Amino acid sequence: MKRFAIGIDIGGTNTAYGLVDDTGHVYGEGVMSTRQYPDVDRYLEELYIGIQQLLKTVDCRCDIVGVGIGAPNANYFRGTIENAPNLPWKGIVPFVEKFRRFFPGKPVLMTNDAKAAAIGEMTFGAARGMKNFIVITLGTGLGSGFVVDGHLMLGHDSLAGELGHVIVNRTGRVCGCGRKGCLETYASATGIKRTVFKLLADHTEDSEFRRITYNDLTAEMITKAALNGDPLAAEAYEYTGMMLGQALADAVAVTSPEAIFLFGGLAKAGKYIFEPTKKYMEMHLLSNFRNKVKLLPSGIEGMNAAILGASALIWQQQAEREA
């Protein structure tokens, strides 16, 4: 009998879900609105119906080994989603407890998207066989998942891995968290937009970006411009890589990883982000660590990475049980 884990990726706009086998093959996937369901119980019913429909499309007898969920502000230990600003459910939602009723006797595990990406990278991606590594997700913000000795670092209350909120400049940019100079105000899709606007202020050269409003500008446009040879876009990436590379040098000193993976939108800029990040990381590393730590692209990027990562929570648990 074919065995599947259900992987669910909950975003502020949509929720994607899929059936994933233990080799990382996705046998079917579905998508539904998150935003349309301010009532979490209604949302869970719809999600369950969607999953049932998906299961019918799979042309074989199958065994569901468990349900893995990636969600913003997820608490792994408590199975709760806590005060997620971009989700329609306010306060502390006992998400896993509610959803478990639909899957009696099956494990339901939930963590945030960056931690799911790290587990996905270890289970199906480029970190297979690695025991100590970091995954950095460069999305709207900066998320991170640290794997230490083969296990996801959760910390005392499952909040470990907030590298996006390490302070890189105490008098720097205002962050959504209410403080100043957090790494994600520089190294993220939003961060590089802010950097482009800083460069427009600092310099006088003409640039296509002088004809675009802040609200219309996207990180994709900056990446495209960099790939087309636009010097201001390249400089924005250089600055982003500098801030990220310096912060990674500190993260290496604390956790001594074998590799760091860059994942998400900004990583698609290829050498424009990898080269400055690597250069400044090496420049700021303690000598013992120099020329040792690999900076790599994700091995699951683009391949339903979020669904794979969520399902990997279950496959990882299975592997540990069977070990």
Add this chain to the structure above:
Amino acid sequence: MKRFAIGIDIGGTNTAYGLVDDTGHVYGEGVMSTRQYPDVDRYLEELYIGIQQLLKTVDCRCDIVGVGIGAPNANYFRGTIENAPNLPWKGIVPFVEKFRRFFPGKPVLMTNDAKAAAIGEMTFGAARGMKNFIVITLGTGLGSGFVVDGHLMLGHDSLAGELGHVIVNRTGRVCGCGRKGCLETYASATGIKRTVFKLLADHTEDSEFRRITYNDLTAEMITKAALNGDPLAAEAYEYTGMMLGQALADAVAVTSPEAIFLFGGLAKAGKYIFEPTKKYMEMHLLSNFRNKVKLLPSGIEGMNAAILGASALIWQQQAEREA
């Protein structure tokens, strides 16, 4: 039959060793010179003779379960001491391999002193029962040991925990590592001396420290002055706590510990170091972590802590085998 682990603490000047039972009781200890033995093989023979003499003084039949060693620049995985600037043995010394010959069939484990302190705190000290915590050793430099999910974080090459070399000010004080602004240039016995001299330069008030050379000044003198109400000494501690507290806020964001322990000379200043460190840590913490992370004194400080910590490497391994 009574079971002992041998704990060995290798310092640049002296080596201390003792017999420790599984409750942390030290049944006897000895000390020998490190510096007098530029030949590591001669050193190991003397150390073995010392341990044999110690065993004779213990008035019972006993079983040695293993040998734990704390040493600067120790590599846990390879059992080597690597390019330790303050030890007489240059290059990479296969220390464990050499010493194992004296204890056939017994485990010999070695790590650096800060990691040994963390294992000691977990096994015998104030971190008993904790799964996620940090020990900060405030000695000549700043060392740290991170325990993650009940295990010492070693990282890919056992070099994890170099919190002393996280950069807190990119244009700051020159560090012995060749870079600038490392945490240990502020938060350590040497760091607070540098801070006193900075304050003497910045201010005009008289102070007992204006009559002492840099080379004669010790951290103990600063601590004593602070405890006696000297305002400049108190200000030096305030500044030290600010730099340490800010850096700990970042370490908390990455690792989410239950508690942080301050260990070593500066920790003896009590409220003069704990209060500013706690204040600035809380001030700079991401809101999710505020008022959650305990800042505590070591529970083994003063009690042969280094010997206890080294022996705990063995007792910890025993506990895991027997679990």
